[in-house]
Amino acid sequence: MELSYWEHKSWFSHVDFTIIGSGIVGLNCAISLKEKYSKCNILILEKGSLPQGASTKNAGFACFGSASEILADLEHHSEEQVVQLVQKRWKGIQRLRNLLGDNALGFELHGSHELFPLEKPDFYDKCLESVPYLNDLMESVFGQKPFVTNSNIFEFSNIQEKYITHRLEGQLDTGKMMRSLIQKCLGMEIPILNGVLVEEVIESIEGATIKTKDFEFTSRKVFVATNGFASKLIQSETVKPARAQVLITEPIKNLHIKGTFHFDEGYYYFRNIDKRILFGGGRNLDFDTEETTKFGETKIIQNQLEKLLRNMILPNQPVKIERSWIGIMGVGTQKSPIIKQISESVYCGVRLGGMGVALGSLVGKELADLAN
Incomplete structure (x- = not known):
């Protein structure tokens, strides 16, 4: 497709910064760039009609790591690395709240609760015994000891008698968050073009040539913020896709559950929203199949979600299920995100490890800070 003079002049000439991906990271990167370089021309490209990864498809958890998740991370990372990662998540949520405000996010602070199925008593005992240690480890991040134990006040079945509660975790409305970020970008005169599939980014004399399905243009700098889809554009970094399957019920009369909930090291998660239960996870049932960028449900996971729900x-x-959907996350052997310069003109902010809501705002800013 040949661009008209008007199309080229209005969108694709003299582009300083192009951001590929209009999710949490991409939009925050654009906002930070505009705040830093007010006169620059910024363009955001999105292959879908809405963000195609997980930014509009997540559960809306403002979370930093349950007790069992942190213990699991400590098996593969040093204490210092784990503390730094939790610190990034905490700072990311604070930045997001300061940027948009709690009303625009639909942010609510009800804490989160980790549940423990009856069939894993040894694991339950290990996590309970670790609470004092984890509180000492995380006190420097939160300014207080975040973990406490609570009784089964919500009367869930087939679980151990105690929850481990993180008092500082919250929840938000993902749709409100993304609409507010998009409106902020548009208010700063940052255009977002949907339905533009970027096939290749090539270094050129003037910066980088961006080849799309229909046309190509040049940008001085390019920022890849496609998370789980990043390997299609960046071969030098290891980012594996991780499919997340989520469902939501119809409204439930007298629903008394409040807060966010995790179990099985965070592989399952649920919450209340609009008098409904949103429930997702289960990719640990079949890691190989769920390492994909394809959208689609699998019976083994859907059946298990419905079984656990009931x-x-x-x-x-x-209870009746109203709808279900798929999100694509970006994961790797390390939990920390990749924020780096790939080549002379190309940068990336990817691999958010299923913590995009908490990390995305900070990763976007740090990605923008790489530009010069």
Whole structure:
């Protein structure tokens, strides 16, 4: 497709910064660039009609790591690395709240609760015994000891008698968050073009040539913020896709559950939203199949989500599922995000490890800070 004079002049000439991906990282990167370089021309490209990764498809958890997740991370990372990663998540949420405000985010602070299925008593005991240690480790991040134990006040079934509660974790409305970020970009005169699939980014004399499905143009700098899809554009970094399957119920009368909930080292998660239960996870049932960028459900996971919903979360209560959907995350052997310069003109902010809501705002800013 040949661009008209008007199309080229209005969108694709004299582009200083092009951001590929209009999710949390991409939009925050654009906002930070505009704040830093007010006169620059910024363009955001998105292959879908809406962000195609996980930014509009997540559960809306403002989370930093449950007790079992942190213990699991400590098996592969040093204490210092784990503390730094939790610190990034904490700073990311604070930056997001300061940027948009709690009303625009639909942010609520009800804490989060980690549940422990009955069939893993040794694991439960290990996590309970680790609470004092984890509180000492994390006190420097939060300014207080974040973990406490609570009884099963919400009357879930087939779980151990105690939750481990993180008092500072919250929840937000993902749709409100993304709409607010998009409106902020548009208000700063940062255009977002949807339906533009970038196939290749090539270094050129003038910066980088961006080849799309229909046309190509030149940008002085390019920022890849496609997370789980990053390997298609950046071969030098290892970012594996991780498919997340999520469902939501129809409204439930007298729903008394409040807060966010995790179990199985965070591989399952649920919350209340609009008098419904949103429930997702289960990729640990079949890691190989879920390492994909394809959108689609699998019976093994959907069946397990429905089973747990009825046997653990809402026992003896009729419930109907209204809809389900898929999100694509970016993960790797390390939990820390990749924020780096790839070549003379290309940068990336990817591999958010399923913590995009918490990390995305800070990763976007740090990605923008690489530009000069």
